[in-house]
Amino acid sequence: MSKGWTGKILRIDLTRREYKIWEYPADLALNYIGGRGFAIKILWDELKAETNALSPDNILVFAAGPLTGLMLPCSGKLVVASKSPLTGGYGDGNVGTWASVQMRKAGYDAVIIRGASEKPIYLYIEDDKVEFNDADNLWGKDTFTAERKLRETHGKDVGVLVIGPAGENLVKYATIISQEGRSGGRPGLGAVMGSKKLKAVVFKGTKEIPVDNPEELKKLGTEGYSSLKSRKGYDFWVRQGTMMTVEWAQGASVLPTYNFREGVFDYAENIGGFAMERIKVAQRSCPYCGMPCGNVVKDAEEELSELDYENVAMLGSNIGLGDLRKVAVLNRLADTYGVDTISLGNTIAFTMEACEKKLIKDYTIEWGDYKKAIELIHDIVYRRGIGDMLAEGVREVSRRLGGDSWKWAMHIKGLEISAYDCHAAPGMALAFSTSPIGAHHKDAWVISWEVSYGRDKITKDKVMKVIEFQRIRGGMFETLVACRLPWIELGFELDWYLKYFKLATGHTITLDEYFTISDRIYALIRAFWIREYEGKWSRLMDMPPARWFEEPLTKGPLKGSKLSKDSYEQLLSWYYEARGWDDRGIPRKSTLIKLGLSFAIDDLERYINLSE
Ligand code: PTT
Ligand code: SF4
Numbered sequence: 001m002s003k004g005w006t007g008k009i010l011r012i013d014l015t016r017r018e019y020k021i022w023e024y025p026a027d028l029a030l031n032y033i034g035g036r037g038f039a040i041k042i043l044w045d046e047l048k049a050e051t052n053a054l055s056p057d058n059i060l061v062f063a064a065g066p067l068t069g070l071m072l073p074c075s076g077k078l079v080v081a082s083k084s085p086l087t088g089g090y091g092d093g094n095v096g097t098w099a100s101v102q103m104r105k106a107g108y109d110a111v112i113i114r115g116a117s118e119k120p121i122y123l124y125i126e127d128d129k130v131e132f133n134d135a136d137n138l139w140g141k142d143t144f145t146a147e148r149k150l151r152e153t154h155g156k157d158v159g160v161l162v163i164g165p166a167g168e169n170l171v172k173y174a175t176i177i178s179q180e181g182r183s184g185g186r187p188g189l190g191a192v193m194g195s196k197k198l199k200a201v202v203f204k205g206t207k208e209i210p211v212d213n214p215e216e217l218k219k220l221g222t223e224g225y226s227s228l229k230s231r232k233g234y235d236f237w238v239r240q241g242t243m244m245t246v247e248w249a250q251g252a253s254v255l256p257t258y259n260f261r262e263g264v265f266d267y268a269e270n271i272g273g274f275a276m277e278r279i280k281v282a283q284r285s286c287p288y289c290g291m292p293c294g295n296v297v298k299d300a301e302e303e304l305s306e307l308d309y310e311n312v313a314m315l316g317s318n319i320g321l322g323d324l325r326k327v328a329v330l331n332r333l334a335d336t337y338g339v340d341t342i343s344l345g346n347t348i349a350f351t352m353e354a355c356e357k358k359l360i361k362d363y364t365i366e367w368g369d370y371k372k373a374i375e376l377i378h379d380i381v382y383r384r385g386i387g388d389m390l391a392e393g394v395r396e397v398s399r400r401l402g403g404d405s406w407k408w409a410m411h412i413k414g415l416e417i418s419a420y421d422c423h424a425a426p427g428m429a430l431a432f433s434t435s436p437i438g439a440h441h442k443d444a445w446v447i448s449w450e451v452s453y454g455r456d457k458i459t460k461d462k463v464m465k466v467i468e469f470q471r472i473r474g475g476m477f478e479t480l481v482a483c484r485l486p487w488i489e490l491g492f493e494l495d496w497y498l499k500y501f502k503l504a505t506g507h508t509i510t511l512d513e514y515f516t517i518s519d520r521i522y523a524l525i526r527a528f529w530i531r532e533y534e535g536k537w538s539r540l541m542d543m544p545p546a547r548w549f550e551e552p553l554t555k556g557p558l559k560g561s562k563l564s565k566d567s568y569e570q571l572l573s574w575y576y577e578a579r580g581w582d583d584r585g586i587p588r589k590s591t592l593i594k595l596g597l598s599f600a601i602d603d604l605e606r607y608i609n610l611s612e
Contacts, residue, residue: 003212004066004505005029009038010108012123012130014196015056015115019130021108029109030507031596033479034065036092037521038110039081043090044524044600046112049531053085053188054170054195056116062103062161062201063111065481066504069104069209069288072221073228073492074483076101076287080161084187085195086172086343086393087414087438089529094442094478095176095184096286098203099159105205113196122200124154127207135199139168142336143177150202159203164338166381167194171391173343173416177335181284181294181306186340187415187437212506220503224496225290231490234291238283240273241293245309247272252451253558254421254428256318258367259349260410260547263421264556267322271312275324291486299328307331313419314345319352320367330373337381342440343393346416347380348373350394350409359401360386407546412439413529420447422544423553424455424561427462430571433542434466436474436525443474445488458567463574475518520595522579523587527600530586535607539585542572582611 001007001023009022032041039061051057061081068075078100084091103111106127113123117132120139124131138146143164150160159178166174167190174190175183185192193199211217228234236244246268249255253263269275276295284294284306299305305328315334316327334341348365355364363386365372379387389397394416398409410417415438422429431444441447444466453462476497477484486492494511502508530537544563552562576583580591589610592601604610 001026002505002507003210006104006107006109006210008108009110009112012111012113013115014113014117014198017132033517034109035063035079035481036478038063039079039092040090040521040524040528042112044528047083050534051083053083054191058083058192060113060192061110064100064104064109065479067480067482067500069101070504071218071288072500073224073290073486077481077483079478079481080176080185080189082189082192085191086188089413089532090525091187091189091437093185093189095178096182097159097161097178098287099161099178101287102159102203102205104209105207106203107207116195117197120197120199122202124202126204138199140165143338144180144336146200147180150200154202160200162200163190163193164336166337166339167191169381169383170194171339171381172393173340174338175340177338181335183335186342186440190338211504213503217503220499228290228486228490228492233490237291237293237489239277241295242309243273243276243295243307246312253556254425254447256313256419256421258320259318259353259408260421262553262555263423263558265317268317270322271316271324271327276307279325286483291490297328299332300325301329303332305332310419311341314342318345318349319373321370326370330377333377339381342418343416346394346410347390348376350397351390353408354401354405359403359405407550410545412544413541415439423548423563424558425450426563426568426571427466429544429548429563429568430575431466433544434575436522444469458570460574463571463578467578471515471518475521476514520597523591523595524597524600526587527604530604530608537584537586539572542585588612
């Protein structure tokens with residue numbers, strides 16, 4: 001195995017309490033790079049089709065890439081992946097955590113966890129040793145407390161991934177938390193850990209991560225950090241981080257408001273980046289960052305809460321709450337309970353709208369009701385009363401409530417939409433709809449580009465921009481594995497990463513070659529969804545919610561705007577064509593062969609006829 005990769009993956013079986021070290025073949029590294037690439041290949045090969053996501057048979061993967069944990073900008077990230085209990089398809093997330101660094105220093109590029117323990121446990125992984133430790137005293141504890149206790153036991157420099165009560169109670173959008181404010185795995189990865197009775201995984205490594213040219217890498221790493229600091233926008237980024245997006249989104253009429261009914265919020269100023277600066281008390285970051293963006297504020301209960309744009313938009317404007325200190329309380333609860341803020345904000349907003357429309361009979365909550373929102377969060381996390389149903393996510397809640405609620409259940413493929421209203425953004429709607437995990441912005445945040453390019457333009461260029469972003473963000477950054485924010489926020493050129501890749505692994509790779517790998521990963525993820533949905537697949541799976549097509553914005557400069565069905569369908573058709581997928585959104589046989597995925601053909605043809 002080339003340097004850069006450790007060449008080892010740790011396999012853990014919780015049922016048997018056994019582990020094995022797998023020296024994986026070099027092909028896996030060269031064809032899939034790492035992170036998301038490893039995750040989907042492992043899930044495709046090893047997860048039996050149609051496995052219940054919350055059964056012991058589901059597989060949980062933590063995967064780093066060849067740049068993870070090296071001394072270069074923003075390399076402390078980790079991909080967490082599994083079959084999602086929320087969507088039923090492929091699910092992953094990306095978390096900034098010392099666990100990624102320690103896992104690599106322990107000698108692993110990835111960890112595969114299968115089976116389930118009978119009673120609560122946590123894993124302690126130190127180099128070649130794996131301990132299956134009793135977690136009775138941690139079960140039921142919130143994520144902050146549990147992580148602190150684990151650090152008391154194992155030392156403050158360990159890397160910890162932990163779930164809270166939401167994961168334990170199998171809330172379908174529970175996440176995995178690290179470092180008291182970093183969250184990963186929106187599509188219910190915390191519930192997958194909970195179903196395995198796995199409270200936490202603690203990593204400690206004492207080895208050097210092998211690299212091909214350590215001296216040059218160190219030099220270029222240092223240059224990268226200096227380059228970041230010299231960039232226009234660096235100071236403001238460190239002041240506000242992603243929170244600056246609130247003001248931008250309001251100005252562009254894309255700030256999700258009242259369950260994505262509107263794109264502007266009357267109290268946006270109160271929850272924006274400048275409001276945040278007034279209550280900011282500390283700054284945090286992921287390991288080896290270089291452009292820290294973790295804004296820690298004092299919330300309305302005088303506790304610390306780390307804010308990002310998504311959290312604030314979804315638990316603020318989208319539920320009609322215009323007081324940032326109160327929003328910060330809801331955000332902190334989400335972190336301590338270990339539940340995704342985006343899905344939570346969607347679910348609360350959906351409930352408020354359902355109450356307004358009298359679709360829910362014996363419960364009521366009004367827009368912006370802070371106290372009831374807190375109660376509702378407790379109820380969801382502990383699955384009490386109405387919370388038990390709401391813990392299933394809006395697709396399922398809407399199915400149970402019926403009426404026309406399917407039109408304003410704001411999800412795609414079962415994953416609640418992240419914080420950009422798309423009434424007037426067809427390109428962003430396409431990005432959400434074709435994201436490989438369901439409606440998330442991580443793969444193609446084209447909204448800012450689209451606003452300057454022209455929202456009304458329905459062109460192939462727009463489609464190609466979505467694909468370009470997916471290749472870079474979803475393909476490169478999710479496999480390298482490193483934070484994408486230096487590139488997107490400060491214009492840190494992609495060339496840096498290609499050079500880092502060469503110095504770490506000894507392999508030269510061009511951007512075009514990387515894009516082919518990215519396309520391979522995308523096609524395999526799509527194949528995974530189709531297999532898990534037993535071939536019940538059509539272009540409807542890539543359709544945004546009816547609200548954006550049918551109910552125009554009623555406020556702001558874009559009042560009257562809504563998506564055009566014909567225009568959206570046109571974009572989607574161009575998208576499929578460019579990807580080599582047929583008009584149902586299914587990769588063609590020729591595409592699978594071209595991308596080196598012939599092995600998937602027979603499996604898929606058990607469910608569906610593939611186009612040539
Ligand atoms: C990510 C999603 C996001 S994306 C946000 S805020 W963002 C929300 N954060 C949550 C949170 O916090 N607590 C919580 N309980 N739930 C949350 N849900 C939401 O989860 C995150 C940063 C951010 S902040 C972004 S954009 C970038 N995301 C990256 C990515 O996806 N890949 C990558 N290579 N680099 C990235 N860099 C940035 O990382 P998911 P984090 Mg996250 C508290 O997890 O599942 O991917 O969903 O990881 O360590 O918190 O850093 O405006
Ligand atoms: Fe983490 Fe922000 Fe730094 Fe990225 S820019 S590594 S999200 S602190």
